[in-house]
Amino acid sequence: MTTSDARQATPQTFRDTTAPLDRRVDDLLGRMTLREKVGQLNQRLRGWRMWRRDGAGFALAPELDEEIERWGGLGAMYGLLRADAWSGRDWANGADAALSVDVVTAVQERVAAGSRFGIPALITEEAGHGLQALGARPLPVNVGVAATWRPHLLEEAAARTAAEARARGVHLALASALDMLRDPRWGRAEETFGEDPVLAAAFTRALVRGYAAVPGIGVVLKHFAAQGAATGGRNQSGAPIGARELDEIHLPAARAGIEEGAVGVMAAYNELDGVPCVAHHGLLTGLLRDEWGFDGIVMSDMFAVDRLLRSAPSGAHAAALALAAGLDLSMSDESFADIERGVADGMIPVEHVDRAARRVLALKIRLGLLDAPVPAPVFSPGPGERDLVAAGPVLLTNRGGLLPLGPGVRVALVGPNGDDVPALLGDYVPPLPDGAGVSLLAGLRRTFGEVAFEPGCGLAEPVDGGLERAAEAARAADVVVLALGSSGERAYDDDFAANGAAELTGRRARATTGEGYDVAEVELPAPQRALVDAVAATGTPTVAVVVSGRPLGIACVAEACGAVLYAWYPGPDGGAAVADVLAGHREPLGRLPVSLPATSGTLPVAYDERLESAPRYVDAEARPVFGFGAGLGYASFALGDASVAGAYPDLVVSAPLANTSERDGSTVVQLYGRARVLGLVPRRAVLLGFAEATLAAGASATVAVPLLPDAVAALGDPDRGELDLWLSLDGPGEPAEPLTAPLTSSEPHHP
């Protein structure tokens, strides 16, 4: 087929930018063969394999042409620019920003030329926290972003990432946002916005709004749904949860993101109570389309449709099931190449193919793929990114005002994460340029001058003589900064599963977090605990800085160290941001977006479990070491008596807030509620809203915290009963004398 096809003679309504979207799609769809439509639903190729550097230029792979020819075009292309250990792309063989544009342009020319209608492919890339391409700067991991409790900072950063990606030709940015951090054993903990659905919904909204500021690109939210409920924290395992748990915990962020205009969602690997998401009609159609009115695309996670072959007898069966459920665009699966056979066998109604193709084509039109090119957006990193990075670390203890450190203090840096830029990054990042980034050591030296450094141990293994050298360094210093935690750094010779997750083979990997790096025990590994003990034994005041994407068990750290700063994975320049906070150049602004358990044995520890009876175990408290919402600043604040205005759900809770310290500062005022609905066991607490408050030393003001719309879903959308309400500066606690508001009606409910 060529573009000289006879049908090209009729007026091309689909190219008419003045025509309504529906008519454009109808027109295009009406011209296409079944095979062409099926081609629009496929995204089989791994993009980075479709080209190779060739001198200063590049060469395209024959496989690309074969695929284009097979389908008369192409639905989408994943990962052309992806650079990481799995793809094997690095600064020697990958594409920087300039080459990225050339590669994408060349591929799109081929795709369009192979289509009778000149339809390009959707260019899909990973953008979990920054674009995963060479030269793009990683943002902090999502859990560290959520720790800021300042969604507007993400909105700014997301807009910059969107512009950066669009400038390289990307249309679809894949971004984790929907998974909830309910089991910290899960390696992908860092990709979540924490354990709380309302906080996650706020950041999901910010993410989508950021992308919405840039034309021609949209965000595909992953994963839909409840991947964070994975059994045992084991990646891609099932979620045998009930409908209410799903609704209240795992869906609010998705609904929020869709309300903000996300163009796609990615169906998750996991099953929900036995039904895989990719084949879950109730989820992908009943809820997403019929109830929420979503009109974007549903993309599968890599090979998720092929996994249906665990029960489906053929690829056509698997594709039939996924299409019927409401999946539109496959990724990597072979099953979606069998759709024509499924149609021929009567197993797949052609209407299901049309429905999916219509959604893909509509998205292409909405994103402008069929229109004249527009100039690429200008991309420039702004100061906001530094604010985002600096606002994430959470100060958990600060005994005796150990922090901030004075300017003349002699600092020794000890610990396995002390001088390691890759350990600051987390998963789903490109390799940095040589010499890029500021390690903790570099940051401390900039700020405090001479700083001695001794690793003391590895992340999970002792180092010969390390404890002795660490103690020596500690004794010679006024203050020790102890850099503990994890790393998501993947080695280029690691083993990877077919979908890029780590393939654990039993040999030790450097990484201890990230996709596929689930741990059985969340407590800080024993060699690091030994290091904490060795340093504590010197008596030198010690500040622990925990660098990790996962909630770690740090009870021994909290006990031994005067101050603990949980820094998450702050990104390449995290060392500078942490040093700024330690020195008091920046206020510690972060608050925990997730509870930190003592050990895996005490899981789950999310603050919003339902009320229960047993508060402790024989051998441990059944509580986290630090709970959701906790975090200190250098200033101190006091809340006065709260009052409530308005009627549910349009409530606002207000209270006087005083900065009781001699230092200007910011805090986060948190609004919690407990819904008492007859016949249900209340959750201990549910976050209903939050507000940043900045006050000069000694100043006072009234803060008003409105109940967020997303909180209604997290409360279970109650239509009767009462709502206890209370404000806090450091997590839910147990309310002493909460305010009470009726839920819609004060009439008692008669069963």
Next chain:
Amino acid sequence: MTTSDARQATPQTFRDTTAPLDRRVDDLLGRMTLREKVGQLNQRLRGWRMWRRDGAGFALAPELDEEIERWGGLGAMYGLLRADAWSGRDWANGADAALSVDVVTAVQERVAAGSRFGIPALITEEAGHGLQALGARPLPVNVGVAATWRPHLLEEAAARTAAEARARGVHLALASALDMLRDPRWGRAEETFGEDPVLAAAFTRALVRGYAAVPGIGVVLKHFAAQGAATGGRNQSGAPIGARELDEIHLPAARAGIEEGAVGVMAAYNELDGVPCVAHHGLLTGLLRDEWGFDGIVMSDMFAVDRLLRSAPSGAHAAALALAAGLDLSMSDESFADIERGVADGMIPVEHVDRAARRVLALKIRLGLLDAPVPAPVFSPGPGERDLVAAGPVLLTNRGGLLPLGPGVRVALVGPNGDDVPALLGDYVPPLPDGAGVSLLAGLRRTFGEVAFEPGCGLAEPVDGGLERAAEAARAADVVVLALGSSGERAYDDDFAANGAAELTGRRARATTGEGYDVAEVELPAPQRALVDAVAATGTPTVAVVVSGRPLGIACVAEACGAVLYAWYPGPDGGAAVADVLAGHREPLGRLPVSLPATSGTLPVAYDERLESAPRYVDAEARPVFGFGAGLGYASFALGDASVAGAYPDLVVSAPLANTSERDGSTVVQLYGRARVLGLVPRRAVLLGFAEATLAAGASATVAVPLLPDAVAALGDPDRGELDLWLSLDGPGEPAEPLTAPLTSSEPHHP
């Protein structure tokens, strides 16, 4: 009111034993006032407080008369005979078998005299594993009973317990059977029949059948439903599971018990996806009554209705909710004393009171409470109990044929559970008479003559010099028997919650298992691990005997010891039974009814989770140390190629079985399946049936294992797809070349 009430003049159909049950109940109900009906729904008193020993006799408490007078009778009386640390009843102040009869008779005379119709109370007692009254002999805990894989042994034992209880005037025996052991942190793990629904259903059937052999008594199965899914293994916490998980894992045992004629179920403390069981209409009425046709009573767990006050504004509201859901008989709650007020306020339809009263009265009539007394059954312990006790221990490893031990061997016994009869018993047991029971030490001395003994450590704490003395004892012996594990022994000065569960206050309790004794870490406690290491270092061959009601992490034991026997809580004479097995006088017959995890961090580890992708953690395998179905005998067996006969669900799988050893022996042939149903993720395996096989040395036979009816529910009641089938002698494993059978139809399913 007195029995001279005018209505007594009409013919008393309710006393006419020739009249149909419905007519008798209608007649009685028609004569009763609202208050009298409400009285039938109450079981507020704690029985052991209603009397006290007084010389050779006893005195009844005034509170008993007050309660009888208040209601004009009494629905039920709980725990008159209960003897344990919580009730404070012991051999000095409690009732032996003879006094029990007198106390019950006296109470019933008061109750009947206070009722215008002469209706006695239902006498309710705990009978978790034997009657919890002085002089009754505890059976092994349920998990140890399930380890026999021989339900007929329980049926015999249950019939004896039923006769023993009926002889003391008991009508309702409360027996755990329905909870599934899905989280071994839970203190009540021992009360379950293990992790598998089909095995649990088989033992629940046996339990109910045993009781059915004795007229005048019935079993109340607890708990309904899914208490074993408690969040974090924390007692009475919620179960946020989905409908399919509930159906396939947590309900089959309940349905089986009801099919066999259980007279009651106890609604569980936990909520199901937010809805407390005691207020769950879908569970207590939709499923139990409408779908399953259950016509017995639903009893609440102690104070479970009052717990609805967490969201209900008054006791009347709570009672209204429970009655509407389908609860009949309350226990301990104050809320059910508010029913009249609820009716007066229009909050409780009188039909709901009538419905519940009808069920309670019908049960009283069915159990003969309104008929002339019949002679008490004769109770005599039989030899079957010893078979039950001896068949529970599971031999997990036996390297180099270390077991059985020869007759002349010099044995040293080491370990905290070596000479401790109470540690053999578990929870829900009465105190034994002085000197009763056979400890492990006593059993070994009977069998092997002189046996040195050294505890070495406590269950959870080191003992000064213990390791050295243990090593010394080990070095002086040919073989060490290492008695490890847990204890459920409650001290009379422990703290208890209002419902009798342990109230952990932070001070160390002796018990490490039982109701309220949840643990965060299931791994064998560190002091015991140190003991294992100390003994192993001597090089003396070592047999570990693990005494516990909970699946413990025993990886280090399995590595260090030549043989490991998991003995559960075998009951008072367990030491004799274990010694018999160690000496080879009995074949080890047990097979694991639950998987043994390495640590809490690897939970859950049930064999029948759905297929997933990540097989390991960074720091551990994601597998149990010993899996469901595992267990060795002294004889060895080999299975030949299997074949399948019949059509699903009436399948029988057969295979030749050979005793390949020079010793007569028994084994358990296990039938597993994996259902491949389009659109569902299969469980890795589901137990479908099992059969005991006994063969002389060198003999062969064909074994046939039918698919059990209860397996249909555990498979999810599939109506299409295919079923892989395979036989095994040691748990599901991964089938190499399974047989395949269609599920109803071989037609492919078109979505």
